[in-house]
Amino acid sequence: MTTAALWCVLPAAGIGQRMAADRPKQYLPLQGRTLLEVTLQRLHQAFPASPLYIPLHPQDHWWPAAAERLQQHCPNLQLVPVPGGQERADSVLSALQALEGLAAADDWVLVHDVARPCVTPTDLHNLWSQLHHHPVGGLLAAPVADTMKRSDAQNQVLGTVDRQQLWHALTPQIFRYGLLKAALQQALQQGLTITDEASALEAAGYQPLLVTGRRDNIKITHPEDLPLAELLLQSQQQG
Numbered sequence: 397m398t399t400a401a402l403w404c405v406l407p408a409a410g411i412g413q414r415m416a417a418d419r420p421k422q423y424l425p426l427q428g429r430t431l432l433e434v435t436l437q438r439l440h441q442a443f444p445a446s447p448l449y450i451p452l453h454p455q456d457h458w459w460p461a462a463a464e465r466l467q468q469h470c471p472n473l474q475l476v477p478v479p480g481g482q483e484r485a486d487s488v489l490s491a492l493q494a495l496e497g498l499a500a501a502d503d504w505v506l507v508h509d510v511a512r513p514c515v516t517p518t519d520l521h522n523l524w525s526q527l528h529h530h531p532v533g534g535l536l537a538a539p540v541a542d543t544m545k546r547s548d549a550q551n552q553v554l555g556t557v558d559r560q561q562l563w564h565a566l567t568p569q570i571f572r573y574g575l576l577k578a579a580l581q582q583a584l585q586q587g588l589t590i591t592d593e594a595s596a597l598e599a600a601g602y603q604p605l606l607v608t609g610r611r612d613n614i615k616i617t618h619p620e621d622l623p624l625a626e627l628l629l630q631s632q633q634q635g
């Protein structure tokens with residue numbers, strides 16, 4: 397019996413508009429390196445044999461220096477930069493297209509936002525061990541902990557939403573290569589808004605599996621998230 401290979405895709409082509417920094421957020425300093433370097437090294441340590449495909453913005457001039465530092469720290473790291481797209485889903489599809497002829501339909505593709513540097517080795521291994529025999533795939537997710545409200549456009553409460561079985565979708569998300577590529581292509585052709593891989597699979601009629609992940613796997617989105625990530629990483633290293 398052959399084992400399906402695992403390929404990693406780390407979308408890094410965003411401009412970090414909500415971060416409002418002097419450069420894309422993935423190149424801001426974190427733990428004495430860049431956010432991108434922290435995230436990529438975590439993925440490589442968990443899955444050392446898997447090549448990392450990195451969709452990049454066409455005007456990204458920070459990448460070469462970051463890639464060089466990474467190769468110095470991790471000589472066996474296989475980094476494959478690919479052109480990013482207009483939206484996150486376009487960037488992911490670009491990496492999947494670059495895998496054509498290399499990945500088999502049953503192979504696994506793990507997609508992780510480069511903007512989530514706090515993902516832990518335990519969560520990465522848990523996701524893989526729970527899904528690697530699954531026919532479709534799934535994602536890390538955290539059950540909603542707060543009371544949930546739905547509002548109108550004027551922020552007036554319309555009602556309280558039942559939070560039972562309501563989850564925050566996190567990354568990584570891991571799916572069979574053939575299914576993910578077909579689902580993303582179809583969803584984008586249909587003009588659907590696709591903010592994660594699971595939504596594309598859902599639109600194609602599949603039911604991805606939710607694997608409970610840590611709540612500190614935050615996405616760096618707003619300025620206050622970066623010092624928080626610094627603290628979370630410190631506390632993970634101490635614990």
Ligand SMILES: Nc1ccn([C@@H]2O[C@H](COP(=O)(O)OP(=O)(O)OP(=O)(O)O)[C@@H](O)[C@H]2O)c(=O)n1
Binds near residue numbers: 408487488510615617
């Ligand atoms: N066209 C895009 C847009 C986003 N991303 C990546 O998708 C992840 C999640 O996106 P988000 O947090 O929205 O990042 P940005 O698009 O950079 O942020 P903003 O929306 O504030 O501009 C990030 O790792 C980002 O680099 C991407 O590869 N290609």
Ligand SMILES: C[C@](O)(CO)[C@H](O)COP(=O)(O)O
Binds near residue numbers: 565591592
């Ligand atoms: C994929 C994702 O990180 C799941 O939470 C998220 O949807 C991407 O961020 P965006 O702000 O929706 O682009």
